[in-house]
Amino acid sequence: MDAAEEAQIKATHAAALRSIDRVVTETAAPTPEEEAIEGIRGLLAQGQVLVLTGAGISTGSGIPDYRGPAGSLRDHRPMTYQEFRYDPAARQRYWARSFVGWRQMNRAKPNTAHYLLTQLEEQGKLAGIITQNVDGLHTAAGSKEVLALHGDLSRIDCLACGAQETRPSLDARLEEANPGYLQAIGSGPLEVNPDGDVALDERLIRNFRMVGCLVCGSSQLKPAVVYFGEPVPADRKARLNQLLTEAKSLLVLGSSLAVMSSYRIALQTHRAGKPIAIINQGPGRADKYASYLWRQDVAQGLYKLISED
Numbered sequence: 450m451d452a453a454e455e456a457q458i459k460a461t462h463a464a465a466l467r468s469i470d471r472v473v474t475e476t477a478a479p480t481p482e483e484e485a486i487e488g489i490r491g492l493l494a495q496g497q498v499l500v501l502t503g504a505g506i507s508t509g510s511g512i513p514d515y516r517g518p519a520g521s522l523r524d525h526r527p528m529t530y531q532e533f534r535y536d537p538a539a540r541q542r543y544w545a546r547s548f549v550g551w552r553q554m555n556r557a558k559p560n561t562a563h564y565l566l567t568q569l570e571e572q573g574k575l576a577g578i579i580t581q582n583v584d585g586l587h588t589a590a591g592s593k594e595v596l597a598l599h600g601d602l603s604r605i606d607c608l609a610c611g612a613q614e615t616r617p618s619l620d621a622r623l624e625e626a627n628p629g630y631l632q633a634i635g636s637g638p639l640e641v642n643p644d645g646d647v648a649l650d651e652r653l654i655r656n657f658r659m660v661g662c663l664v665c666g667s668s669q670l671k672p673a674v675v676y677f678g679e680p681v682p683a684d685r686k687a688r689l690n691q692l693l694t695e696a697k698s699l700l701v702l703g704s705s706l707a708v709m710s711s712y713r714i715a716l717q718t719h720r721a722g723k724p725i726a727i728i729n730q731g732p733g734r735a736d737k738y739a740s741y742l743w744r745q746d747v748a749q750g751l752y753k754l755i756s757e758d
Contacts, residue, residue: 462531465678477736485743497576499696505703509560530679545657550647559590562748567591576696600674609667701727706734
């Protein structure tokens with residue numbers, strides 16, 4: 450690695466840290482509930498609503514969000530791509546913690562909000578769902594047109610040779626390589642983070658044994674998700690742009706849109722002159738562009754919209 454490459458890596462890592470640390474504050478007054486319900490119902494009646502979901506839709510499934518009142522950023526900073534890619538100790542830490550956290554992520558089930566979106570899709574009201582989440586719960590709930598913008602924790606990529614593996618396959622190999630590891634942690638409650646790992650004692654991290662790629666043997670295995678500091682793949686951007694073109698409006702659910710990859714979706718919608726509706730319990734980066742800004746739990750909000758339709 451030459452000096453220019455190293456400087457670029459450091460700059461991208463620094464930008465990722467700024468994104469993680471971004472504080473989103475109130476910039477607009479919420480819409481009164483009845484007005485919000487009537488307005489969003491009107492958008493749904495027109496059809497072709499593009500839904501953008503964030504971590505707030507999965508809190509009801511036991512997966513915390515990043516920036517909510519009990520968000521994981523209060524106690525945990527997610528790893529950047531640059532750390533994961535270039536720091537073997539960081540990868541060791543991630544896989545030890547993720548080996549434990551995956552069990553809770555894998556047990557998570559869709560909640561009411563996921564199923565209500567499936568219902569809206571079946572009624573022909575949606576252009577599609579774009580999710581920032583990597584938990585796969587929209588698909589598990591039966592939604593068909595889902596673009597997982599930031600990938601899926603259930604797949605693994607080898608950074609060395611590009612080979613892929615399913616997460617259950619890797620998990621079985623990790624369990625075989627680490628007999629008694631889970632028992633050593635104990636049975637106490639562990640809070641999983643949105644990126645699928647948990648806090649562990651440093652001794653346990655050091656004792657964890659990573660396995661290699663099934664094809665080339667490299668230990669540079671990475672969940673097929675977009676980390677902070679990593680670009681969204683080009684094919685997903687192309688599909689995203691297609692969905693934005695086809696949509697008549699945007700409905701944001703459970704997201705502060707703090708990261709640029711999601712905030713850009715709201716900006717493009719606004720510039721296209723299409724209405725934006727937001728259902729979220731806290732402030733968001735695109736609130737000032739919203740035609741309807743409803744401070745509400747996502748599941749409760751969707752239930753009210755559908756039950757009053």
